Amino acid sequence: MTELVNENPFQLVIATILSAQTTDKMVNLVTPKLFARYPTPFDLAAADPAEVEAIIKPTGFFRAKTKRIIAASRTLVELFGGEVPGTMEDLLKIPGIGRKTANVILGVGFNEPGFAVDTHVIRLTNRLKLVSTRDPEKIERQVISMVPKEEWTGLSLRLILHGRRVCLARRPRCEECVLNDFCPSSTTRPKGGKKN
Numbered sequence: 265m266t267e268l269v270n271e272n273p274f275q276l277v278i279a280t281i282l283s284a285q286t287t288d289k290m291v292n293l294v295t296p297k298l299f300a301r302y303p304t305p306f307d308l309a310a311a312d313p314a315e316v317e318a319i320i321k322p323t324g325f326f327r328a329k330t331k332r333i334i335a336a337s338r339t340l341v342e343l344f345g346g347e348v349p350g351t352m353e354d355l356l357k358i359p360g361i362g363r364k365t366a367n368v369i370l371g372v373g374f375n376e377p378g379f380a381v382d383t384h385v386i387r388l389t390n391r392l393k394l395v396s397t398r399d400p401e402k403i404e405r406q407v408i409s410m411v412p413k414e415e416w417t418g419l420s421l422r423l424i425l426h427g428r429r430v431c432l433a434r435r436p437r438c439e440e441c442v443l444n445d446f447c448p449s450s451t452t453r454p455k456g457g458k459k460n
């Protein structure tokens with residue numbers, strides 16, 4: 265959200281579906297082979313599931329994910345002429361794509377601002393007291409009302425990366441966090457600083 269390697273919106277859609285319950289790194293290991301074999305939605309829509317399963321197996325839940333990426337490709341072919349649509353409304357018609365993923369695709373694939381809310385964004389926006397809810401749709405609405413549209417995609421990406429690397433779920437690394445000076449949830453303050 266993305267550290268998924270992709271060359272076009274179709275690859276981003278498929279890689280994002282594959283990224284459920286695994287790491288972007290793992291997805292990036294299988295996608296070169298997958299997209300070399302099935303470069304377009306038309307190819308993947310007509311794929312033999314057993315072949316797809318063998319390629320994506322390392323990402324886990326490979327049978328369900330195979331069904332999802334083939335179904336998503338069929339929808340792209342049947343509803344959108346093989347193109348990934350560029351609106352939230354249409355993206356939500358693709359099986360396996362929820363608001364979070366649609367926002368990533370809009371932001372990364374189309375340069376359309378979108379504020380994707382994943383587990384890291386839920387945690388960080390609450391720790392930073394930007395919101396006081398765990399409901400992704402409410403968080404999306406509240407945060408986008410606070411920041412300019414052109415910041416939505418970048419802010420979401422930065423929160424996700426910060427959540428992955430610094431503000432970890434169990435043991436946030438507050439001592440080395442750039443937000444430590446003003447974060448209401450900091451567990452520590454740098455030398456000379458004051459803890460709330």
Ligand code: SF4
Nearest residue numbers: 431436438441447450
């Ligand atoms: S100061 Fe700590 S709790 Fe606050 S954002 Fe940084 S790592 Fe997270």
